[in-house]
Amino acid sequence: MNIGRPPATMTEIAAALGVSSATVSNALSGKGRVSAELSAKIRQAAEELGYVPSHAARALRTGRTGVIGLVLPDISNPLFPQIAQAIEQAAAAAGYGVLIADSRGETAQQTAAIGRLIERGVDGMIVVPRRGSRIGDIGTPVAIIDSPSTPGNTVSSDHRNGGVQMGRHLASLGHRKVLLIAHSRESNVQNDRIGGLEAGLGKDIRCETLWVGDLENSHGAGCALGLAARVADGFTGFAAVYDLLALRALTELQRDGVDVPLQASVSGFDDLVWSSVVMPSITTLRQDLATIAECAVEALGDAIADSQTATGDPLVARQNREGVPMMLVARQSTGPAAGAVVSAVSNAREDSR
Amino acid sequence: MNIGRPPATMTEIAAALGVSSATVSNALSGKGRVSAELSAKIRQAAEELGYVPSHAARALRTGRTGVIGLVLPDISNPLFPQIAQAIEQAAAAAGYGVLIADSRGETAQQTAAIGRLIERGVDGMIVVPRRGSRIGDIGTPVAIIDSPSTPGNTVSSDHRNGGVQMGRHLASLGHRKVLLIAHSRESNVQNDRIGGLEAGLGKDIRCETLWVGDLENSHGAGCALGLAARVADGFTGFAAVYDLLALRALTELQRDGVDVPLQASVSGFDDLVWSSVVMPSITTLRQDLATIAECAVEALGDAIADSQTATGDPLVARQNREGVPMMLVARQSTGPAAGAVVSAVSNAREDSR
DNA sequence: TATATTTGATTAAACGATTAATCACTTTGG
DNA sequence: CCAAAGTGATTAATCGTTTAATCAAATATA
Numbered sequence: 001m002n003i004g005r006p007p008a009t010m011t012e013i014a015a016a017l018g019v020s021s022a023t024v025s026n027a028l029s030g031k032g033r034v035s036a037e038l039s040a041k042i043r044q045a046a047e048e049l050g051y052v053p054s055h056a057a058r059a060l061r062t063g064r065t066g067v068i069g070l071v072l073p074d075i076s077n078p079l080f081p082q083i084a085q086a087i088e089q090a091a092a093a094a095g096y097g098v099l100i101a102d103s104r105g106e107t108a109q110q111t112a113a114i115g116r117l118i119e120r121g122v123d124g125m126i127v128v129p130r131r132g133s134r135i136g137d138i139g140t141p142v143a144i145i146d147s148p149s150t151p152g153n154t155v156s157s158d159h160r161n162g163g164v165q166m167g168r169h170l171a172s173l174g175h176r177k178v179l180l181i182a183h184s185r186e187s188n189v190q191n192d193r194i195g196g197l198e199a200g201l202g203k204d205i206r207c208e209t210l211w212v213g214d215l216e217n218s219h220g221a222g223c224a225l226g227l228a229a230r231v232a233d234g235f236t237g238f239a240a241v242y243d244l245l246a247l248r249a250l251t252e253l254q255r256d257g258v259d260v261p262l263q264a265s266v267s268g269f270d271d272l273v274w275s276s277v278v279m280p281s282i283t284t285l286r287q288d289l290a291t292i293a294e295c296a297v298e299a300l301g302d303a304i305a306d307s308q309t310a311t312g313d314p315l316v317a318r319q320n321r322e323g324v325p326m327m328l329v330a331r332q333s334t335g336p337a338a339g340a341v342v343s344a345v346s347n348a349r350e351d352s353r
Numbered sequence: 354m355n356i357g358r359p360p361a362t363m364t365e366i367a368a369a370l371g372v373s374s375a376t377v378s379n380a381l382s383g384k385g386r387v388s389a390e391l392s393a394k395i396r397q398a399a400e401e402l403g404y405v406p407s408h409a410a411r412a413l414r415t416g417r418t419g420v421i422g423l424v425l426p427d428i429s430n431p432l433f434p435q436i437a438q439a440i441e442q443a444a445a446a447a448g449y450g451v452l453i454a455d456s457r458g459e460t461a462q463q464t465a466a467i468g469r470l471i472e473r474g475v476d477g478m479i480v481v482p483r484r485g486s487r488i489g490d491i492g493t494p495v496a497i498i499d500s501p502s503t504p505g506n507t508v509s510s511d512h513r514n515g516g517v518q519m520g521r522h523l524a525s526l527g528h529r530k531v532l533l534i535a536h537s538r539e540s541n542v543q544n545d546r547i548g549g550l551e552a553g554l555g556k557d558i559r560c561e562t563l564w565v566g567d568l569e570n571s572h573g574a575g576c577a578l579g580l581a582a583r584v585a586d587g588f589t590g591f592a593a594v595y596d597l598l599a600l601r602a603l604t605e606l607q608r609d610g611v612d613v614p615l616q617a618s619v620s621g622f623d624d625l626v627w628s629s630v631v632m633p634s635i636t637t638l639r640q641d642l643a644t645i646a647e648c649a650v651e652a653l654g655d656a657i658a659d660s661q662t663a664t665g666d667p668l669v670a671r672q673n674r675e676g677v678p679m680m681l682v683a684r685q686s687t688g689p690a691a692g693a694v695v696s697a698v699s700n701a702r703e704d705s706r
Numbered sequence: 707t708a709t710a711t712t713t714g715a716t717t718a719a720a721c722g723a724t725t726a727a728t729c730a731c732t733t734t735g736g
Numbered sequence: 737c738c739a740a741a742g743t744g745a746t747t748a749a750t751c752g753t754t755t756a757a758t759c760a761a762a763t764a765t766a
Binding site: 052053054055056057059060065066067070077078080081084085088089092097098099100101102104113116117119120121222224244247248250251252254255257259260273274276277278279280281 | 405406407408409410412413418419420423430431433434437438441442445450451452453454455457466469470472473474575577597600601603604605607608610612613626627629630631632633634
């Protein structure tokens with residue numbers, strides 16, 4: 001590659017070969033009618049001259065920039081790196097660039113950020129909504145990654161089934177009294193996970209949900225969750241709805257002298273970076289973000305294509321795919337319930353308590 | 354805003370006012386010679402018609418896209434959300450969009466990602482290098498955020514002084530035997546922090562550095578650090594070089610029944626999201642990422658402007674600014690050394706509710 | 707053989723903003 | 737009073753690509 005030189009243009013290739021620039025365009029895009037030989041020659045010349053298409057010119061002519069926006073209203077979300085990585089990868093494979101938008105969690109800033117993306121001419125955007133906030137019609141194709149139970153959702157993990165998996169995992173370890181730890185009642189994702197956990201645990205198991213958001217409203221952010229008292233109260237399982245809460249639970253229990261996993265099991269969701277590094281490492285559910293990103297980009301691409309032709313169509317990319325499965329990653333933070341007999345294979349022996 | 358309508362163009366404004374499009378361009382950019390009255394009228398018409406400049410057309414004509422690339426080779430870095438947020442904010446304020454590049458930590462992918470950015474016509478890029486890797490001349494202006502001791506560095510936190518602050522903090526708490534926990538000897542940032550810690554602790558305090566990277570090479574990733582043994586050996590302070598290591602240290606100590614901060618103090622760097630949420634919350638040093646991002650964007654903007662005029666100039670943005678100060682955030686994970694007399698000076702607690 | 711049809715290429719007009727060159731008028735200056 | 741300078745606008749070219757319209761020549765059809 002000849003770095004630093006202004007890259008060759010179609011016109012230059014055309015001049016070098018004595019053909020018209022239209023023919024070069026046709027040959028390179030494979031659209032018009034160009035003889036096979038000439039096409040090959042052009043392609044070769046392009047290679048040799050180090051041709052790089054001008055995105056700006058193409059965008060001006062076609063009205064499409066080949067760029068999509070990524071909107072993470074809650075950018076402080078620790079899952080962000082993984083999502084961004086997955087989206088960027090999928091977008092690059094589909095020929096898109098990814099422009100990021102940030103809103104510091106505030107709605108006003110979010111609107112401004114989206115506006116900036118639109119002014120920059122993004123062809124569409126992928127939005128991971130904040131706690132069930134709705135995205136109105138913004139005149140641009142949108143793909144939404146939230147939860148299968150969200151109306152207008154394009155693609156997402158099967159959070160409910162993830163909950164079921166974790167519920168079964170805890171149940172199989174003999175836990176009979178489990179505390180579910182969530183933050184906000186308004187989050188579709190959290191509700192789905194809670195629902196799944198309850199289903200997976202089954203009706204024989206006592207469970208209760210601790211809403212940390214409510215607790216913090218009265219006791220201040222970062223307050224203690226009082227989990228040691230729960231242990232004293234007979235709880236042996238603590239299933240958090242995302243890893244940050246699991247970490248909070250784990251450290252609080254440890255600080256208060258509760259051994260994990262001997263006296264209590266802790267689990268989370270999302271497999272964030274620290275989950276595998278902490279002692280004990282945290283049992284969690286990993287999202288298949290690569291697949292989700294691919295689906296989102298693909299659906300968005302379709303919506304973009306549609307928006308070119310039929311106007312007035314719904315600009316929200318729909319996808320009838322089932323929720324993408326989550327994967328249980330069993331680590332050290334979950335183990336047999338204290339004083340319980342674990343049914344390794346069958347549930348023939350009920351309990352000994 | 355009239356959403357959905359194709360936005361007005363300069364030509365349309367010109368037609369509506371019966372002037373030429375050149376005049377409109379001049380009025381809106383303030384460059385040519387336009388009478389004050391006409392200029393005002395044009396500006397008003399632009400407002401009323403909902404004029405939105407076409408970035409594509411402008412890019413085609415001027416050769417500048419108004420977009421910069423953000424390259425985080427180690428995208429799994431948990432600091433990424435904060436960096437991305439800060440850069441996006443600063444870039445937006447300076448009129449730039451931010452295109453992200455990902456490389457999954459692999460050098461080959463990094464080159465490809467940078468290539469994609471260049472093909473997309475970014476005006477420049479901001480790079481946070483991975484563990485002291487060098488960025489070669491890529492024919493595009495670059496700003497580098499790494500460490501003051503890195504050659505070619507544009508702007509960064511004063512990691513060394515951060516280390517000094519933390520060292521003094523620990524010293525003032527009476528710790529006499531401190532274990533410094535780092536990962537890689539190749540990281541400039543980590544070396545700076547280690548150096549600062551040693552200086553801040555002073556020569557009266559015994560300290561030793563644990564290189565987790567070395568340890569993992571022989572014992573496997575995620576292995577135990579053996580910190581409880583260190584406590585038995587008289588160590589009371591554990592100063593990690595970033596929060597993820599601090600968290601690892603904290604949980605390992607807790608799991609092994611060491612009380613933090615009663616028996617041992619733990620500290621980190623970066624103030625990542627979990628540091629304030631964990632029990633006990635982690636004493637750490639916060640980077641002033643907003644300032645860093647502003648400096649980086651500004652320096653990059655200058656380099657971009659330079660690259661337009663003088664060719665052959667160094668394309669790496671230099672900035673003679675001192676390292677940006679870091680801020681000590683004292684939390685619960687550090688306290689007086691077991692059995693030590695504390696000098697009652699620096700005990701400003703963030704959360705002494 | 708005269709007329710369609712197909713093939714392979716060219717022409718030229720966009721897309722929307724920027725900008726050097728130009729022009730018609732005033733205003734100044736000597 | 738006439739040349740020089742200044743003012744406020746217009747003209748027209750340009751950036752690089754796409755694409756509808758056109759065209760010439762070869763091939764097929766009647």
